[in-house]
Amino acid sequence: MSFLVLDHVGKNFGPQTAVEDFSLSVGKGEFISFLGPSGCGKTTTLQMIAGFLDPTRGAIRLEGRDLTTVHPSKRGLGIVFQSYALFPHMTAAENVAFGLEMRGVARAERETRVRDALAMVGLAGYEDRHPRRMSGGQQQRVALARALVIRPNVLLLDEPLSNLDAKLREDMQIELRQIQRNLGTTTILVTHDQIEAMSLSDRIVVMSKGRIEQIGTPQETYEKPASAFVSQFLGKTNDFAATVDGTTSPPRLAIGAWHLPAPAGVSGTVTVSVRPERTGFGDTGLAARITTRIFQGNHWLFQCETACGTAIVIRPNDGGAQPAEGEAVHLTWRPEDMSLRPAGDRP
Structure with missing residues (x-):
């Protein structure tokens, strides 16, 4: 009770x-x-x-x-x-x-x-x-x-x-x-x-x-x-417009020129949200260019421009080399780290 x-x-x-x-x-x-x-x-x-x-x-x-x-x-x-x-x-x-x-x-x-x-x-x-x-x-x-x-x-x-x-x-x-x-x-x-x-x-x-x-x-x-x-409202987030291509098998989720498997039951145009700390740099993914790099003590904050708009990446300060401002990169994340909502849902 x-x-x-x-x-x-x-x-x-x-x-x-x-x-x-x-x-x-x-x-x-x-x-x-x-x-x-x-x-x-x-x-x-x-x-x-x-x-x-x-x-x-x-x-x-x-x-x-x-x-x-x-x-x-x-x-x-x-x-x-x-x-x-x-x-x-x-x-x-x-x-x-x-x-x-x-x-x-x-x-x-x-x-x-x-x-x-x-x-x-x-x-x-x-x-x-x-x-x-x-x-x-x-x-x-x-x-x-x-x-x-x-x-x-x-x-x-x-x-x-x-x-x-x-x-x-x-x-x-x-x-x-x-x-x-x-x-x-x-x-x-x-x-x-x-x-x-x-x-x-x-x-x-x-x-x-x-x-x-x-x-x-x-x-x-x-x-x-x-x-x-x-x-x-709950912290920073990256929002990307995406479209589900149902003509492929299995269906693919298109974010700009990047295609990845679409979650089950999703169709049409959607908004993909990914937290900055779950967004990383990889060999493949959403093409981007770093416009700003800021050192914040225990982590680095990167502002990136993509064909789908501005994105933020937060990476831990692990002592390793970090991408420089102006460098071309690819943004990537795990499928389980993104959430999807209707394309018309705006804050």
Whole structure:
């Protein structure tokens, strides 16, 4: 039985549709990310789960209980906001204890749980420190401890790491995932950061214009995107126009002047997508010329021009010789590394 269910949920603000036909079943202990650009409806969906917004249609159920008429404070959810929303006049311990006080937890138990929660997020010894004397990463940990100390049914995270610098954000991603795995708390994260979603999630819900584009594991959504939007939003991708030649046996897939076996059941004109790191150089393949070569530390990035448009190739920096700018090459890849979609599907 699914732990949290969103059943054809939608939200309108007047004539404007913010979320349309959103259906998702979340398992207990699962880490789900809502991923998409600004305005795609991911935060609106999170706020409907939290109870801050009422759905225009559809239902939200937690362990079979309809949450539609349940007050946010009665849903048993923990929430970490982008701004952390800490009380500046309270110490770290007082901030973490606030939710327990509101729930009438006895003082002795409250003190124990606050101490344990702060230790869990690496802030043992910071109990008496005020937010103004803490770094952004430390404030984020206090907000996380405050959400977890109430032992929520579901933890909701609204872009909690977006205010941190790149190195600290990466460190906090690792710590957040470890904490979530240790506690087994069902977690939903809202983010526009593709790397963050892929690093943390069991499954990703990719959203665009209020609708779900794809639901899948990080590997599924990255390697087998269901639409042009997913293909382009989740990292770089190479798109090539191709035609299936059904007059040959077996049928051949023509990409420019390069012909390779066509996947079963494919016909007509299609778009072939291949990730740059799965695109390589070979003796045969799609003819190209390198226009730009960039060294990026652990890998090289090549921009190439082909008869089918511009393509990117990413090769690991293994110490070997690399093609030079202006050099004629052939782009190639394994058949299993490409995905096909209708030719009219555009991001």
